[in-house]
Amino acid sequence: MPIGSGRKGAVSGTSPRRGALDFERPLVLVDVVVFAVRDDRLEVLLVRRPADSNDPYPGAWALPGGFVDVGRDADLSACAARKLRDKTGIDPPYLEQVGSFGGRDRDPRGWSVTTVYFVLLSAQSIVGGLSDDASWAPVDREGVARALAFDHAVLLAAAVRRLRAKVEYTSLPAFLLPAEFTLSDLQHAYEIVLDRPLEKSAFRTRILSTTLVEPVPKRREGANRPAQLYRLRDPGELVYFPRTFNPPRD
Amino acid sequence: MPIGSGRKGAVSGTSPRRGALDFERPLVLVDVVVFAVRDDRLEVLLVRRPADSNDPYPGAWALPGGFVDVGRDADLSACAARKLRDKTGIDPPYLEQVGSFGGRDRDPRGWSVTTVYFVLLSAQSIVGGLSDDASWAPVDREGVARALAFDHAVLLAAAVRRLRAKVEYTSLPAFLLPAEFTLSDLQHAYEIVLDRPLEKSAFRTRILSTTLVEPVPKRREGANRPAQLYRLRDPGELVYFPRTFNPPRD
DNA sequence: TGAATAGTGTCTTTCAGACAGTATTGG
DNA sequence: CCAATACTGTCTGAAAGACACTATTCA
Numbered sequence: 001m002p003i004g005s006g007r008k009g010a011v012s013g014t015s016p017r018r019g020a021l022d023f024e025r026p027l028v029l030v031d032v033v034v035f036a037v038r039d040d041r042l043e044v045l046l047v048r049r050p051a052d053s054n055d056p057y058p059g060a061w062a063l064p065g066g067f068v069d070v071g072r073d074a075d076l077s078a079c080a081a082r083k084l085r086d087k088t089g090i091d092p093p094y095l096e097q098v099g100s101f102g103g104r105d106r107d108p109r110g111w112s113v114t115t116v117y118f119v120l121l122s123a124q125s126i127v128g129g130l131s132d133d134a135s136w137a138p139v140d141r142e143g144v145a146r147a148l149a150f151d152h153a154v155l156l157a158a159a160v161r162r163l164r165a166k167v168e169y170t171s172l173p174a175f176l177l178p179a180e181f182t183l184s185d186l187q188h189a190y191e192i193v194l195d196r197p198l199e200k201s202a203f204r205t206r207i208l209s210t211t212l213v214e215p216v217p218k219r220r221e222g223a224n225r226p227a228q229l230y231r232l233r234d235p236g237e238l239v240y241f242p243r244t245f246n247p248p249r250d
Numbered sequence: 251m252p253i254g255s256g257r258k259g260a261v262s263g264t265s266p267r268r269g270a271l272d273f274e275r276p277l278v279l280v281d282v283v284v285f286a287v288r289d290d291r292l293e294v295l296l297v298r299r300p301a302d303s304n305d306p307y308p309g310a311w312a313l314p315g316g317f318v319d320v321g322r323d324a325d326l327s328a329c330a331a332r333k334l335r336d337k338t339g340i341d342p343p344y345l346e347q348v349g350s351f352g353g354r355d356r357d358p359r360g361w362s363v364t365t366v367y368f369v370l371l372s373a374q375s376i377v378g379g380l381s382d383d384a385s386w387a388p389v390d391r392e393g394v395a396r397a398l399a400f401d402h403a404v405l406l407a408a409a410v411r412r413l414r415a416k417v418e419y420t421s422l423p424a425f426l427l428p429a430e431f432t433l434s435d436l437q438h439a440y441e442i443v444l445d446r447p448l449e450k451s452a453f454r455t456r457i458l459s460t461t462l463v464e465p466v467p468k469r470r471e472g473a474n475r476p477a478q479l480y481r482l483r484d485p486g487e488l489v490y491f492p493r494t495f496n497p498p499r500d
Numbered sequence: 501t502g503a504a505t506a507g508t509g510t511c512t513t514t515c516a517g518a519c520a521g522t523a524t525t526g527g
Numbered sequence: 528c529c530a531a532t533a534c535t536g537t538c539t540g541a542a543a544g545a546c547a548c549t550a551t552t553c554a
Contacts, residue, residue, distance in 0.1 A: 021359060024320050025275040028352070028363055068352070070274050070361040075353030100350040100365045102278070102318070103325030109271060111320040113278055113363065115350045184533075201535075202516050209515095224532040225524040243493050243515075434506070452543050454507075459542090474505040475551035493542075501554100508549070516541085523534070 026102065027112035030079045031065030031152065033098070033159035034088070036121040036136070037176045037192050043136040044156065047087065049149055050133075056108045057149035061137075063156065065114065080117040087134065088126065092119045093236065094175040098159045106151045118159040120175035167193045168244040171212050174232055182220055182227040183207060190245070198245060212239045276352065277362035280329045281315030281402065283348070283409035284338065286371040286386070287426045287442050293386040294406065297337065299399055300383075306358045307399035311387075313406065315364065330367040337384065338376065342369045343486065344425040348409045356401045368409045370425035417443045418494040421462050424482055432470055432477035433457060440495070448495060462489045 034045035051059035064087045065080075073079035077095055084092050095117050102113030130136070137144040142157040166172055173189035174181075187203045207213060214233045219226035284295035301309035314337045315330075323329035327345060334342050345367050352363030380386070387394040392407040416422055423439035424431075437453045457463060464483045469476035 021277070023317070026278045026318055026320055027271070028276045028278060067273070068276055068361070068363075070276055070354070073354075076350060076363065079352075097349055099347055100326060100363075102365065103328075104320070104323075111318070113318075113326065113350075113365070115352065115363070182533085199517055199519090200533090201519085204534075205515080221525080222532075223526050224530075225526095225534080227533055245516085432506085449544060449546090450506090451508075451546085455542080471552080472505075473553050474503075475507080475553095477506055495543090503552105503554085505552085506550075509547085511545085511547105513544075514542090517539080519537090521534100521536075523532100525530105525532085527529085 024111075027107060027110055028068045029065055029112060029114040030068060030076060030083060031063040031114050031116050031155055032080050032083050032087075033063055033116065033118040033156055034084065034121060035118060035139075035159075035163060035176070036123055036126060037189060038123055038136055040188075040192060042139045042192055042195075044139055044144060045087070046135055046137050046144070046146075046148070048133040048135075060149040061135075061146050062149040063116075063152045064134075076115050077117070080115075080119075084119055088121075089128065090121070090125055093122075093125075094120045094172075094238075096162075098155075098162050101151065101155060101158075114155065116155045116159060118163060120172065122176055122178050124178045164194060169241045171210075171239040171241075174212065179235070180216055180218070180229045180231050182229060183213075184227060186213075186230075194245070203245075206241060210239050210241065274361070277357060277360055278318045279315055279362060279364040280318060280326060280333060281313040281364050281366050281405055282330050282333050282337075283313060283366065283368040283406055284334065284371060285368060285389075285409075285413060285426070286373055286376060287439060288373055288386055290438075290442060292389045292442055292445075294389055294394060295337070296385055296387050296394070296396075296398070298383040298385075310399040311385075311396050312399040313366075313402045314384075326365050327367070330365075330369075334369055338371075339378065340371070340375055343372075343375075344370045344422075344488075346412075348405075348412050351401065351405060351408075364405065366405045366409060368413060370422065372426055372428050374428040414444060419491045421460075421489040421491075424462065429485070430466055430468070430479045430481050432479060433463075434477060436463075436480075444495070456491065460489050460491065 036043055036045070045064060046061045047064045049055060049057050049060050049062050065083050068076070068079050069082075073082060077097070080095060081092055084090070084095075096119075098116040098118055100113055100115045102111070104111050106112055106114075137146060139160055142160045143153050144156065147153075148156065163172065167190060173193055174186060176189045176193070177185055183204055186207065187198055187200065190203070191197055211233050213230035216229050216231050218229045220229055286293055286295070295314060296311045297314045299305060299307050299310050299312050315333050318326070318329050319332075323332060327347070330345060331342055334340070334345075348366040348368055350363055350365045352361070354361050356362055356364075387396060389410055392410045393403050394406065397403075398406065413422065417440060423443055424436060426439045426443070427435055433454055436457065437448055437450065440453070441447055461483050463480040466479045466481050468479045470479055
């Protein structure tokens with residue numbers, strides 16, 4: 001078959017019924033994986049689905065998210081930011097799209113597509129307490145201990161894998177810290193996300209060889225030698241390192 | 251505001267109208283960026299939109315793609331594979347999701363979400379000619395010379411960036427080659443995608459230090475020294491290298 | 501023999517890993 | 528002084544960059 005001789009008009013924008021738009025549309029959702037470091041652990045925000053509704057999975061834990069509102073959301077990331085604002089009251093400092101999951105069977109209400117984002121919060125930005133229908137759950141391996149609604153365990157696993165992979169060669173963990181931090185703080189954030197220790201000397205050399213941070217004329221005092229405080233030179237910008245941290249073990 | 255006290259039911263699966271599904275749904279599409287190396291260039295497959303329809307962008311060039319068919323497509327990647335089969339008659343050897351683009355303004359027919367995939371084809375797999383409504387266009391920088399319908403230039407740029415970035419540390423270009431190839435062929439594919447020369451010795455060392463390829467007991471004859479032929483040890487599997495090819499220039 | 505491409509060897513550079521060492525605070 | 532954490536220096540090894548060198552075919 002010659003290329004281009006598709007048997008159905010498969011050109012983008014051509015519908016199953018040519019020119020018409022009266023075919024069934026999938027449900028469109030956005031789900032957000034909110035990461036934070038709490039108690040020296042990587043944790044993720046979960047919300048409980050209403051127990052008394054006729055929605056699926058009543059009372060189950062799920063990722064925050066929901067349907068795109070075509071009236072309110074200008075685009076997908078605005079929808080994700082809205083979901084996050086509604087749940088936590090804060091504007092996302094770092095929002096990254098992980099990917100989309102769509103199919104016939106992932107939601108009993110019909111063919112659905114969800115686009116998953118992840119967000120990194122510093123512990124300082126989440127001073128408020130949790131209401132009853134939300135809770136933090138520690139990340140264990142690629143997920144959480146409790147069962148999740150829909151295919152949210154799959155979505156969460158994808159987000160965790162993306163986070164861990166990207167932490168190997170980017171400055172992502174900086175978004176888990178307050179505006180001013182020490183290099184030890186930063187190394188600690190890396191170690192929590194990667195769940196393995198890093199070598200101090202190499203870590204410092206590597207961070208300081210980039211333009212990621214700049215010192216602020218302050219030091220953190222304590223029961224030991226004070227530490228230099230740093231801030232991001234370009235807040236909100238991600239820095240890429242030329243190599244991963246530990247070359248994969250053989 | 252305490253976390254979790256969202257003012258609207260923002261739990262996943264909760265609609266703008268609680269429990270009901272009678273709100274407006276976005277259009278859901280899939281678009282596919284088909285890459286191949288032709289004439290020592292990286293090229294991408296474009297299709298022409300019908301000129302005589304009342305669809306938007308009549309007669310314009312676009313990425314192959316279109317609406318999800320909830321009756322036929324089990325999931326998003328099946329939809330992408332179907333679009334590709336319809337257009338080229340071949341099953342995708344390597345299909346990767348690039349990301350989703352959704353918003354109010356990207357399609358005049360309404361709020362739409364498209365999920366973009368890219369595919370790598372070997373020149374050998376596309377022996378058939380092109381029909382009038384399809385053509386290959388060389389990739390220049392992050393796009394093609396001709397104007398594209400919708401926001402397809404943005405989608406294409408995202409796919410090109412993803413491809414180039416991932417080629418730095420994976421075996422992706424192997425999918426642009428036939429089943430049996432020489433190391434020079436492979437290096438050539440890398441150089442075409444990355445648009446820069448690679449050093450032969452380092453390239454060979456690197457490839458042969460992995461389990462990516464295994465020699466086949468054949469050699470390619472020519473007007474010079476014959477070259478050892480190799481094949482993928484695990485066809486369809488992507489191999490990750492511990493480092494990028496040339497550490498980014500400073 | 502020479503052109504052309506295949507393939508190897510060798511030196512250098514870069515940077516992470518390991519780890520020991522020094523520095524600076526409070527108690 | 529000691530404990531504790533911050534920070535630096537030094538050696539090593541792995542892998543890329545540069546580049547010259549050898550190898551094998553056809554014409």
